[in-house]
Amino acid sequence: MFTIKKTPILSRLVLGLSLPLMLILSGCNDQGESDSGSSSGMSISMAIPDSMTGGRNTGVSASLVAASRRGSGAPCAFMGGDDEDPFRNGYEITKTLVSGISTWTCVADNVIIIANSETIPHDGEIHETENNRQSETYDPDDPTHYSVSDDSSTQVTLRLYYGYDRFAPPTTSTDPQFYISWNEQESGQIDGRMIIDGVGVDKDKISRKQEDPTFMRMDFTFNDSEEKADMFLRFDESNPWAEGFRIIVTKDLTANLLQHVFTAKGLIDMKAQFLPVSGISELPVVRMVAVSDVFGEGAAIAEFNDVSLPLELNSDTGNHLGNYLFSKEDRYYFDANQSSNEPWDWIQKTISVAQYRGGRTTPATGGTWIPFDPSLDLLEAFEGLDLGTGYFDSTCNNINADCTALLNAIHHYSDGFAGQEPNQGQDPQDWRSTALANVSYIDSIYPNDMNWDGAFDFSFTP
Numbered sequence: 001m002f003t004i005k006k007t008p009i010l011s012r013l014v015l016g017l018s019l020p021l022m023l024i025l026s027g028c029n030d031q032g033e034s035d036s037g038s039s040s041g042m043s044i045s046m047a048i049p050d051s052m053t054g055g056r057n058t059g060v061s062a063s064l065v066a067a068s069r070r071g072s073g074a075p076c077a078f079m080g081g082d083d084e085d086p087f088r089n090g091y092e093i094t095k096t097l098v099s100g101i102s103t104w105t106c107v108a109d110n111v112i113i114i115a116n117s118e119t120i121p122h123d124g125e126i127h128e129t130e131n132n133r134q135s136e137t138y139d140p141d142d143p144t145h146y147s148v149s150d151d152s153s154t155q156v157t158l159r160l161y162y163g164y165d166r167f168a169p170p171t172t173s174t175d176p177q178f179y180i181s182w183n184e185q186e187s188g189q190i191d192g193r194m195i196i197d198g199v200g201v202d203k204d205k206i207s208r209k210q211e212d213p214t215f216m217r218m219d220f221t222f223n224d225s226e227e228k229a230d231m232f233l234r235f236d237e238s239n240p241w242a243e244g245f246r247i248i249v250t251k252d253l254t255a256n257l258l259q260h261v262f263t264a265k266g267l268i269d270m271k272a273q274f275l276p277v278s279g280i281s282e283l284p285v286v287r288m289v290a291v292s293d294v295f296g297e298g299a300a301i302a303e304f305n306d307v308s309l310p311l312e313l314n315s316d317t318g319n320h321l322g323n324y325l326f327s328k329e330d331r332y333y334f335d336a337n338q339s340s341n342e343p344w345d346w347i348q349k350t351i352s353v354a355q356y357r358g359g360r361t362t363p364a365t366g367g368t369w370i371p372f373d374p375s376l377d378l379l380e381a382f383e384g385l386d387l388g389t390g391y392f393d394s395t396c397n398n399i400n401a402d403c404t405a406l407l408n409a410i411h412h413y414s415d416g417f418a419g420q421e422p423n424q425g426q427d428p429q430d431w432r433s434t435a436l437a438n439v440s441y442i443d444s445i446y447p448n449d450m451n452w453d454g455a456f457d458f459s460f461t462p
Contacts, residue, residue, distance in 0.1 A: 042112060043109050044112075044182075044190060044192070044222060044227075044229070045105045045109050046101075046105055046251050046262075047251075048101070048102050048249065048251075048262060049262070049294070049295060049296030049336065050338065051292065051296035051297070051334055051338050052262065052264065052292050052296065053080065053095060053098050053099045054078055054079030054080045054081060054096075055079050055338070056077070056078060056079070076106035076110065078102045078103055079095070079099065080096045080100075081094070081095040087274070087286070089302070089347070089349070090288050090290075090300040090301055090302025090331065090332050091300045091332035091344075093288050093302050094264060094266070094290040094300040094302075097245070097264070097266040097288070098249060098264050098290070100231060100233070100247060101218070101247055101249045104216070104218050104229075105218075105229055107194075108218070108220070111158055112156075115148050121148065122148045122156065123148075124147060124148075124149035124150075126145050126146070126147045126159075126161070126169060126170055126171070126172065127145065127146055128145055128169070129144055133163065133166065134165065134166070140162070140163060141201075142162075143160040143161055143177075144161060144162060144163060144164045144165075144166075144169075145161040145170055146160050147159045151181070154186075154462075155181060155183040155462060156181070156182060157179070157180070157181035158178075158179075159176035159178070159179055160177060160178035161177060162178075162200060175197070176458060177196065177197045177200035177201045178196050178201065179458040180193070180195075181460040182220075183460075187223075188222075188223070188224065189221075189222065189224075190220070190222040191220070191222075191462045192219070192220050193218070193460040194216075194218045195215070195216070195217045195457075196216045197214075197215060197456070198213050198214050211235070211236070211239050212236055213233045213234060213236070213244075215232075215234045215452075215456040216232070216234075217231070217232045217456055218231040218232075219231075219447075224253065225253050225254050226250055226251065226253060227251040228249070229249050230247075230248045231246065231247050231248070232446070232455060239271070240272055241273075242268055242270050242272075243270070243271055244268075244269055244445045246267050246444070247264065248263075248265045248266075248442065249263070257293060257294040257295070258293050258294075258295070259293055260291050260431055260435050261292065261293050262294075262298070263289070264288075264291075264292075265287075265290075265441060265442045266288045266289075266442065267286070267287045267442040267443075267444070268287070269445045274308070275308055275309065277308050277323040277359065278323070278358070278359065279357040279358045282306040284304065285303070285304075286303070286304055287302070287441045288300060288302040289436070289439040289440075291435040291436065293336075295336045296338075297336045297432075298333075298334055298432060299331065299333040299432040299435070300330075300331070300332045301329065301330065301331050301332075301436050303327070303328075303329055303441070304326075304330065306327060307326055308325055308357075310324075313362060313374060314373040318361055319361060319362050319363075319367075319373050319374075320359055320360060320362065321379075322356055322357070322358060322359045322360035322362075323356075323358060324354050324357060324403055324407060326351050326354035327352050327353050327354075328349060328350060328351040329349070330349045331346065331436065332344060332346075332347055333345040333346040333347075333425070333427075333428060333432055344421075344425060345425050345426075346426055346427055346428060347421050347422075347424050347425055348427070350408070351404055351411055352404070354402070354403045354406065355400050355402065355403065356396055356397070356399065356400065356401045357399060358399055362374070362376050362379075362392075363376070364376050364392075364393075376393075384409075385406075385409040387406065391406070
């Protein structure tokens with residue numbers, strides 16, 4: 001219903017930390033790449049279907065592919081959603097957010113492999129990597145120091161340090177920029193935490209932008225019945241529109257493989273409107289839930305509450321239909337085969353409420369379709385909108401007036417609106433419908449449900 005074209009913000013926020021850290025393998029492992037795997041065979045990758053992540057990103061550079069290579073030879077980068085408009089529908093938001101979980105569980109697997117290799121000492125001491133800050137080949141994206149410690153017979157912790165000189169190395173009291181700790185019990189249950197200081201990793205601020213995240217944390221718990229990853233991303237204070245987001249992905253290991261196996265939940269905490277306009281002070285709320293079977297057939301539902309929408313019809317003539325505040329529910333039932341021409345079973349978008357908030361300059365009469373500069377009477381008479389004579393005079397007229405019919409009409413018009421898909425298909429009435437009928441959303445982006453206090457302390461107690 002609304003676009004943010006030319007601003008691939010959300011995808012950058014998810015991947016803003018990940019690309020430099022893909023190089024941790026070459027930075028930590030003085031012996032080169034390791035395909036030996038963890039000594040315990042442990043893995044926290046959840047095998048999330050491509051339909052929920054966008055699939056592997058094969059367009060990353062050769063160095064990243066080489067640096068992040070595992071036994072499968074696949075890089076830790078996923079396509080995510082539509083970079084041009086990640087909020088195009090609930091499904092695009094799903095792919096954008098879930099791709100972050102997939103990236104970081106893959107990165108965690110790679111780190112665990114390195115930490116458990118025979119070449120890495122588990123002595124708790126801080127060691128130099130081959131990345132010498134005084135060398136001509138120094139790469140600020142690579143760590144300069146690392147340490148691995150056995151905190152108990154079942155818990156291992158790895159710390160990476162960036163940007164340190166060899167004559168002034170970090171000490172054991174220095175906070176790392178990359179931290180991961182995991183505890184693997186004899187029963188096979190795995191609990192762990194990964195924390196990344198995005199500002200510390202990019203100390204030289206070579207590539208940072210104000211939209212970039214400052215900290216990321218991912219908690220993971222795997223047992224015989226469920227796999228779960230809970231990721232928290234805090235944005236820079238100068239980020240103009242959002243405080244942070246949270247995404248939780250769970251995999252039910254007891255479920256029928258052809259039914260509800262994966263559940264993803266996301267919440268974005270907003271500080272401003274996507275499209276700020278005068279007369280609207282409310283903050284939007286964006287949250288989503290997606291479900292999938294093990295092969296990737298699933299459904300996504302997203303709620304956009306209190307979102308502003310300016311409807312400018314012709315900037316050259318100053319023809320503006322006004323500003324609106326609306327809320328909508330977006331359901332998108334998707335297929336496992338994303339290469340088909342119609343990768344969806346059902347698209348249903350419903351605007352539940354829309355209010356006029358001023359700014360209308362569209363003339364009552366005298367407009368034209370070609371060139372596109374319509375007047376209110378032309379819009380009322382247009383069969384595709386089905387508004388009826390006098391709609392803008394008697395219904396959608398004053399501040400706070402109910403204009404739900406207008407926005408639903410535009411949104412559901414058969415040609416779509418602003419590049420959005422129109423409603424199409426029908427409810428399949430299968431397990432996905434049942435799952436979405438009983439969804440619960442995330443209520444807070446914070447680990448303690450209140451604020452960021454203690455969220456990114458470099459410690460983990462199983």
